[in-house]
Amino acid sequence: MSPHPSLSVGSIALLRPWRLSDARAVVDAFNDPEIQRWHVRRADSEDEARQWISEWRDGWTAEAQLNWALVDRTSDSLTGRISLKCVDLHDGSAEAAYWMAPAWRGRGLCSQALTTLCQWAFREVGFQRIGLEHSVANLASCRVAEKAGFRVEGIRRSAALHADGWHDMHVHALLAGDTQDRR
Structure with missing residues (x-):
């Protein structure tokens, strides 16, 4: 795969490769109760967050998961994470995942960044399908998924363990042709 690109998200934000210096911001984000509610994994220290960032960067090299830091274009402060995991270049598919820092929620930035990432994945990489799952309670x-054009495909029952127990998962997908339908 080509070098890890940075992608413009409108005039306000940028999807860029992760840096080890982002570790403090990752720890701060994972101290948020809403992120803790939807993620079992915790970043308890900057060392642990740096390990995660190293894994995220290694995922690009291995072509297994493609991770971006979503940052404010002016300050370079972390606003969230967006990734394509379970990458299968042969089948042209991946699963999208994301989270946003509390101060940046509710502005439409996450759906805008997800749209930007999916357009890149379809156009530049040649993906055919990008799936997405979230708890039905989220x-x-x-x-975010609906604003980015993902269509609902169904529900997987008791499919993911969260801090408060097993959750049914809403299944969405966006196909390469769906983006043309939205033009």
Whole structure:
């Protein structure tokens, strides 16, 4: 795969490769109760966050997961994470995942960044399908998916363990042709 690109998200934000210096911001984000609610994994220290960032960067090299830091274009402060995991270049598919720092929620930035990433994945990499799953109780994540054009495909029952137990997962997908339908 080509070098890890940075992608413009409108005039306000940028999807860029992760840096080890982002570790403090990752720890701060994972101290947020909403992120803790939807993620079992915790970043308890900057060392642990640096390990995650190293894994995220290694995922690009291995062509297994493609991770971006979503940052404010002016300050370079971390606003969130967007990734394509379960990458299968042969089948042209991946699964999208994301989270946003609390101060940046509710502005439409996550759905805009997800749209930008999917357009890049379809156009530049040649993906055919990008899936996405979230807890049926995570209404904000559902809004992000729908605003980015993902269509609902169904529900997987008791499919993911969260801090409060097993959750049914809403299944969405965006196909390369769906983006043409939205023009």
